[in-house]
Structure formats: C-alpha cells, structure tokens
Amino acid sequence: MAVRIFVTNFKLALRNKTAVFWTMIFGILLGTLFYAAFKNIYSSQTIDTIETALVISDMNGYEFEGFADMLDTMEQDDGTPLLHATEMSEDAAKKALSEGEVSGIIYVTVDQKKLAENAELPPISLSLTVRENGLPESILTMLVGELQAKMDYLTELYAFNPVHYRAYLRQMSASIDDVMESTVMREAMTGENKDPTVTYFYNLIAMVCLFCSLASLQSTVRTAANIEEVGKRIELAPYSKVIYELTSVAAVYVLQLIATSVVLCYLIFVLGIRFGGSYGWLFLITALGTLLGVSLGYLVAHIGTAGYEKKESLLTVITLVGGFLAGLMVHNMKAVVEERAPFINRINPSAVIADAFYSLNTYGPGDRLIRAVTYMVVLSVAFLTAGCLMGRRRSYDSL
Amino acid sequence: MGEEVISVKNLIKRYKELTALNGFSLSVGQGEIFGLLGPNGSGKSTTMNCILSLLRYDEGEIRVFGEKMTPESYEIKKRIGVVPQDIAVFDELTVQENIDYFCGLYVKDAETKKQYVDEAIDFVGLDAFRKFKPGKLSGGLKRRLNIACGIVHKPELIFFDEPTVAVDPQSRNKILENIVDLNKRGATIVYTTHYMEEVEQICTRIMIMDKGKALAEGTAEELKSRIKNTENVIVDIRKLPAEEVDKILKLPRVYEVEYRADRLTIRCAGGKQNIVSILDYLEVNNLKYQRIYSELPTLNDVFLEITGKELRDTEEAPDERPNKKKAGKKRGKEDA
Known part of the structure; x- marks a missing residue:
C-alpha cells in the first residue's frame, strides 16, 4: 500500500510543474544569472x-x-x-x-x-x-x-x-x-579559482532547498478534508493518515532531491563553480537541506485551519525572512542575529543550512561541520514530528 | 427496513453560536436508498460528515454497521464509499489513474483492483475518457468520475452528497440510474439533496429536515398522505386581478392560492377532480387562460405544509417571491 501511495504521489509531484519550477528552474536560472554577472571576475587570471x-x-x-x-x-x-x-x-x-x-x-x-x-x-x-x-x-x-x-x-x-x-x-x-x-x-x-563569489552560490543552493517546502506543503494540504475536497477521500480511506502523509512527503522529497541535485550538478559541471569541500559533503548537505525544506513545508501545512493560499503565504514569509536573517541576502546578517538572538539561528532552517555550508566552506570536514549536519537532521525530525502530532487527528470542527 | 446499517441518536453539532444539528436522529436499514431532503443549510451535509467521522460533534451517538464510528474505524471505512458534493479527484491524474489510485487505497490485490477499475469505468460510462485528465472533462463527466472514485471498491454503504448539482439533465439521469443500479447490486445508499424530484424518483425512504431537525420521515407516498393538500391546479393566465385571486381562494376545497409570473397555483384539499369547478369559475367570469392542468402534491408541498416555506425558497431572489394567499389568513398578506 505504501509503495502505491509513494508512486502515485511521486507522479503527482512530478506533474506539479510549479513546485518543480521553483526548485529546479529557479536554481538554474538564478545560477546562470549569477554566473553571467560574475563572469568578469572569473575571466581575470x-x-x-x-x-x-x-x-x-x-x-x-x-x-x-x-x-x-x-x-x-x-x-x-x-x-x-x-x-x-x-x-x-x-x-x-x-x-x-x-x-x-x-x-x-x-x-x-x-x-x-x-x-x-x-x-x-x-x-x-x-x-x-x-x-x-x-x-x-x-x-x-x-x-x-x-x-x-x-x-x-x-x-x-x-x-x-x-x-x-x-x-x-x-x-x-x-x-x-x-x-x-x-x-x-x-x-x-592562490589561483585555482579566482572566484570570490562562491558564497552566493552556496546561498542559492540553500534557497533552492528551502523552496522544496512549497511542494511538501501542497502535497500535505491535499490530505486535509477541511481544505481540499480530495482530502475527504484520503481521510475516509481505511489507512493511517500519518503514514499516508509521510509516504507522500517521502515521494516529494525524492523528487525534490533530484531537482536540487540537478541544480548542484549544473552549477558544478556546467557553470564550473568550484565549491570548497568534497562533492560528497556538498551533496550530503544539499540532501539534508532538501529534507529540512520538505519538513518545513510539512509542518506549515499543519499549522491552523487556513486554506492553501494563506499557508503558502506563511511559508513564503518564513523562507524569505529566514533567508534574510540567515544572511542569504544581506552579508553578515547571520552574525548579527547570532550576537543578539542566537536562538533564532538555531530554529531558522535557512540559518541551519547556511551554517552547514559555511562550516564546510570555512573549516572543511570536522567537528563543526558534523555539528551543523547533525543539527539539520535534528531540526528536520523535529519539524516532521511536530507535523505528525498536529496532523494525526482526523475529525474537524468544521469543513 | 432491513438490518440497521446506520444509527444516529440525538446528534447535536454546534458551530460556535449556531446549532447545525439539534437532537437529530435517524436510522437507515440495509438495502435502502435513504433520501435526506432539505433546503441548503438544513444540516444534510453536516449529518453526513458527522456519520463519516469527518466532523466532530458535541453530543449524541453514531453507529455504523452496529459499531461506534470513529476516525480510526478502518474496518468500517473499508465498507463505505463516499461521493462528496464537490469533485474530489486529482487534476494531475487521468480518469483511469484517479480511479485506480482510490481503488488502491482499499483493494490490495492487483488483479482484483484492475477488474474493479474497469468495472467502475464501464459502470459510469467513462471508457472513452480513460486517458483524459479531469480538466478536459465536462461537468457531467467529472461528476461521473467523482462517483466512480467513490464506488470503485464496491462498498456496502455509499453516501452521495448532492451529486447532481450543476449537472445537465442527461448526466443527471445517468447518475440517478447509476445509484438505483448500485442499490440493486446490494449497496445501501444515503442520498442527500435539495431536489425533491430526485428523492421521489429513486429513494425508498425519505427524511425531510430543516434547521438541523428531522421534520418528517417515510416513503414519498406516506409523506404526501399526511398533508391536507390533495391536488394542485395550475392555470397559466395573464394579468389576473388581485380580487380574482381572493375570489378563487373562496372556492370549495381551495385552501391556498399563489399567483406568480402569470401562473396561478391553486392548492386544494379533500380530494381530487377540483379542476372542473375551477374551469367553471374561469368560464363564468370570462377569465381567459392559456393552459390549465392538475398535479398531485409533491414533496415540496409536504415541506411547504410543515415549514411554511418552499424547498426552493432559499434559492430565490427576493423580487421573485410570489403573491400567496391562504384561506383563513388576512387577505393580501404575503406569506412567502
């Protein structure tokens, strides 16, 4: 049963062009624009x-x-x-x-x-x-x-x-x-790569990971009878809703992971961006960043009883404000937040992803990177658990 | 009534200050097509959603197949099919993929599933549209797809929530035929609607409800036999003066007259064949009419007598309200 739910939801996610666009096309387009903008820097030997x-x-x-x-x-x-x-x-x-x-x-x-x-x-x-x-x-x-x-x-x-x-x-x-x-x-x-702008590409990958949240939001909202009509059928199926949701989120995750990996490969192999650290670590952080993004969408889908549009707006605010506070838009903002309200950096998915990339970039594999990666896993599990707890009830006050 | 399939006792459901269901009870027996008839907002869908455990309720007891219904009653849910009021399918999947997917939530065996899907597609007449996505289907075909997704796993109990809303007559008839056919194959049907004609056409037992309460229950004939209306005489007549309406109201057996849009509806009590006396009156008074005919009372008349309003009242624009006069009431008072 779980396999069938997984396959169908993978198909649904694949045909959801908006979500795929935001993840893959956005990353490729913006990466290309960055590359074009920084081209002169690359060409200077x-x-x-x-x-x-x-x-x-x-x-x-x-x-x-x-x-x-x-x-x-x-x-x-x-x-x-x-x-x-x-x-x-x-x-x-x-x-x-x-x-x-x-x-x-x-x-x-x-x-x-x-x-x-x-x-x-x-x-x-x-x-x-x-x-x-x-x-x-x-x-x-x-x-x-x-x-x-x-x-x-x-x-x-x-x-x-x-x-x-x-x-x-x-x-x-x-x-x-x-x-x-x-x-x-x-x-x-030292001349291997004259690229002083690689941070922008790290931030881009972090944003792409966070955009994965839109796909899981959409997938999860569909299972709610008080929001989507098709949710009634899913609620009435003789099957645990939590398992159904997690299976469909897993399908979304796999698709989004493919999309983020395509973006990463495009940056590395097509544009020739030379990231620091090994590819293994780079792909691991991207995979965990995607998981964190998908988990965030799953959690937001269970907050309140508002419709999809309102939840989508909430998610957009969370990702954009989170991205801003994590320094994905303004340099050093993360350090400012770390000094004044470090707690925000612990729960802000953008900051957690950015910190992992920063650790890889600055310190390479080591304790700090392990800590950052572990924190990504912990936060993802926390988001998924909170979503499960909020979504397990299958009766509503109103439809 | 056969073995009890659904039992609802003293159900109370409140939405903040509004009481949507107020001590509502019903019982549905195996093999019935049970019609839940009422105007929009009467509590039909709320009742259905409470029975299905989609909605929480404040008080009362609901049992399905003899067991208490809860959100985790998976064994009961396996035996239930639902056709929601709005189209509940995935737009990204084709007709066949949708039906296959929802069947797969109930049926594990691949061969059985395939057989069920083919049967459901054939049953609703969507064979030529297997590869179509819902967005390419007409409103009527989408309704049929909605039905197929709800009945594909061959449930014993099927809920239809206003399945013919905004459907063309041809698709509507097909849907009603499908429902009767499902019943003949052994399914118990709960059918909610505000279209009395449909209920009369297919339901073996009917409950009329309004404002969260059951008003009357029985077969269509039983319900109609309980009211004083025995015949409605309809006359298409132009520009009938108000004093003539008053005079017609005083004719023998006439207890209510309604004149709207050049149509005079005369409700009579105490027997049939009232058309003769009305024809006499029209000819004697030289009132020219285009058409005159007689109708037996409908469920709308039942609802009208019980509640004082018509089932269709909730959908009318205020300026379309009729000039309605009743015997024994102050003349000229609008009673719409």
Whole structure:
C-alpha cells in the first residue's frame, strides 16, 4: 500500500510543474544569472597586488607582531603577491585610502568587551574599511571575514582549554596559513579559482532547498478534508493518515532531491563553480537541506485551519525572512542575529543550512561541520514530528 | 427496513453560536436508498460528515454497521464509499489513474483492483475518457468520475452528497440510474439533496429536515398522505386581478392560492377532480387562460405544509417571491 501511495504521489509531484519550477528552474536560472554577472571576475587570471593599510591599536599591551608580513606571504599562481600590507597610523591610513594609495584599511584591535570576560585571552577583532566596490575590496572583505572566523574559532577553543597567551598567538599565526589554505580564500587567492563569489552560490543552493517546502506543503494540504475536497477521500480511506502523509512527503522529497541535485550538478559541471569541500559533503548537505525544506513545508501545512493560499503565504514569509536573517541576502546578517538572538539561528532552517555550508566552506570536514549536519537532521525530525502530532487527528470542527 | 446499517441518536453539532444539528436522529436499514431532503443549510451535509467521522460533534451517538464510528474505524471505512458534493479527484491524474489510485487505497490485490477499475469505468460510462485528465472533462463527466472514485471498491454503504448539482439533465439521469443500479447490486445508499424530484424518483425512504431537525420521515407516498393538500391546479393566465385571486381562494376545497409570473397555483384539499369547478369559475367570469392542468402534491408541498416555506425558497431572489394567499389568513398578506 505504501509503495502505491509513494508512486502515485511521486507522479503527482512530478506533474506539479510549479513546485518543480521553483526548485529546479529557479536554481538554474538564478545560477546562470549569477554566473553571467560574475563572469568578469572569473575571466581575470591575475590581479594586481592589493595595497592595504594595517592599523593596529588598543592591544592592551599584547604583542601582535608580524601580522603584516604574514599577509604579504600570500601569493597568486604566478608568484605575484596578493597583498602588500603596510602598518601605519590611523590618520595616515585614512589619508592613503582617500588618495587611492591603498584599497582598504584593516583595523586590528583587542575586543575590550570579550577581554573583560576573560583576561587570559586576547580576543582579536578585525575590521575593514574600503572606499569603493571592486574585486580588490571583495577579496579584502573575504580575507578579513575568514581571518576573523578563524580567530573566533580559536578563541572558542581556548575558552574551553585556556593556555598561555603566546601559545595562543602561535596558533593564531598558524591560522593565517590555514586561512590561505582554506576553501574560499585558497580559491580566491592562490589561483585555482579566482572566484570570490562562491558564497552566493552556496546561498542559492540553500534557497533552492528551502523552496522544496512549497511542494511538501501542497502535497500535505491535499490530505486535509477541511481544505481540499480530495482530502475527504484520503481521510475516509481505511489507512493511517500519518503514514499516508509521510509516504507522500517521502515521494516529494525524492523528487525534490533530484531537482536540487540537478541544480548542484549544473552549477558544478556546467557553470564550473568550484565549491570548497568534497562533492560528497556538498551533496550530503544539499540532501539534508532538501529534507529540512520538505519538513518545513510539512509542518506549515499543519499549522491552523487556513486554506492553501494563506499557508503558502506563511511559508513564503518564513523562507524569505529566514533567508534574510540567515544572511542569504544581506552579508553578515547571520552574525548579527547570532550576537543578539542566537536562538533564532538555531530554529531558522535557512540559518541551519547556511551554517552547514559555511562550516564546510570555512573549516572543511570536522567537528563543526558534523555539528551543523547533525543539527539539520535534528531540526528536520523535529519539524516532521511536530507535523505528525498536529496532523494525526482526523475529525474537524468544521469543513 | 432491513438490518440497521446506520444509527444516529440525538446528534447535536454546534458551530460556535449556531446549532447545525439539534437532537437529530435517524436510522437507515440495509438495502435502502435513504433520501435526506432539505433546503441548503438544513444540516444534510453536516449529518453526513458527522456519520463519516469527518466532523466532530458535541453530543449524541453514531453507529455504523452496529459499531461506534470513529476516525480510526478502518474496518468500517473499508465498507463505505463516499461521493462528496464537490469533485474530489486529482487534476494531475487521468480518469483511469484517479480511479485506480482510490481503488488502491482499499483493494490490495492487483488483479482484483484492475477488474474493479474497469468495472467502475464501464459502470459510469467513462471508457472513452480513460486517458483524459479531469480538466478536459465536462461537468457531467467529472461528476461521473467523482462517483466512480467513490464506488470503485464496491462498498456496502455509499453516501452521495448532492451529486447532481450543476449537472445537465442527461448526466443527471445517468447518475440517478447509476445509484438505483448500485442499490440493486446490494449497496445501501444515503442520498442527500435539495431536489425533491430526485428523492421521489429513486429513494425508498425519505427524511425531510430543516434547521438541523428531522421534520418528517417515510416513503414519498406516506409523506404526501399526511398533508391536507390533495391536488394542485395550475392555470397559466395573464394579468389576473388581485380580487380574482381572493375570489378563487373562496372556492370549495381551495385552501391556498399563489399567483406568480402569470401562473396561478391553486392548492386544494379533500380530494381530487377540483379542476372542473375551477374551469367553471374561469368560464363564468370570462377569465381567459392559456393552459390549465392538475398535479398531485409533491414533496415540496409536504415541506411547504410543515415549514411554511418552499424547498426552493432559499434559492430565490427576493423580487421573485410570489403573491400567496391562504384561506383563513388576512387577505393580501404575503406569506412567502
């Protein structure tokens, strides 16, 4: 019986062109548009060395030497240095920036607030000021973001296992090398791929995963007698409704997984986007992201007694607002949310998917990625369980 | 009445302040075509949905095939078929795929399923439309598909909820024939409608309901024998003065006269053959008419006498209400 329900619902989902469109065509179209927009960036083989000002201040007596030298060691394929960092005073740096002598100013300070919480550790805070938008500025932005992430990661590690501050600095210095080897920066700086925009494609995949929720919403709403007439037949069938729903959601999942995989393959093999991390991890995160999207749709289908249109609107709001808060539209938004309301990042599917991609991209396979992937599974199961509990009753107050 | 298939006792269903069913009871026996007749909003569909456990109810007891009906009564549900009021099929599937799918929810064996699907398609006359999707079918054909999906698993008890709404006469007749045929094959039928002609045509027993209450129950003949109306004389006559309507109302055996759209309906009590005296009156008073004929009372007359309103009243526009006068009531008062 379950096989029959699965096959028919797969057929129904396959013939539901709207849902397939949103998942696959949207991903392919937008991916192509991104690619076209960033084409110039891809075509540039070597860029001029980026002149950068380095302003180190408020270090509370902590040593922080050699940072500029470390930055200078980064080279492109042909040996051209990527950056040339010059340490100078803040005023001199601002003057150099305004006169176009440098592309940006990297500020290095100790985060006083965090320092007050734990004096053993010098939490380094990096910030960047640029004058205009362009490839050098994009690379600088990415570099500073990557370095900051590495430093925060090390700070977290040391919070659990405090050691001497010099050891910490040694680790941090080593982390500069890590950054150079890390996914995005390696691709952006060492010449394998001059793509500083891969994050946009990760975000695109995350959005595609979330659009899968529309298909499961539609599939599940059909089983409700108070919303769809055909739901009466399903409610009256001598069969557990929960099993019916989960079987049909499984059919939707398989189809949507095919669609998201097609999008991913298109990005990788047709457009040639070089994502960080192995394909295995990439496909696993995409598969779990699809599961999370489908689970979200299943949950929303069981919220309240409103009709399909209202639930679709609710789902659209959840995915768009969630995407915004997860930084899929505005850079750094996820970090802002993490600082002010971290709970939202734990329950926001967009943030959970984005975090998994970010972990793969920034840290590669490791504890953090495992944690992010596990969280995707947990949230999916939570959504499905909540949907089951809400949908198991088969009598209504009104039809 | 055969063995009791459905038993509903003192059913109360409230929608917030509105009481849709108010102590409603009914009993349906095996092999019956039980008609539930009432105007729109009388509680017919609510009753059906409560019996099917689709709707929660506030008080009362419902038993189907002798057992309490609940949403988890899968063994009972296997024996039930439902034809909902609106078309309940998947638009993405073809006629055959739809019927096959809904049959598959009840029948496991592939060979049996195939046989049942073919029989259902043949039964409703959709053989030429097997590969059509519902969107390509006419309203009448969609109704037939709706029926096929509800009866394909050969249920013992079938609910039809107004299956002929917005259907052309040809499809309507086909649907009614199908229902009688299903009954002859052994199915018990519960048929809800507000079309009294259909109920009279096919139902072996009828319950008239209004405002969530059962008003009367019996065969069509039994119901009609309980009212004082024995004959309706209809006269097509133009521009009949109001005073003439009053005079006709005073004729022997006439107890109600209604004049609407150049049609005079004269309701008589205490026997038939009233047309002669009415003809005499028209000729003596030199009233020219186009046509005159006599009709026996219908279920609409039963409903009219019980409730004071017509079954079709709920669908009328206000300006189409008739000039109706009753003997013993204040003259000129509209009683629509």
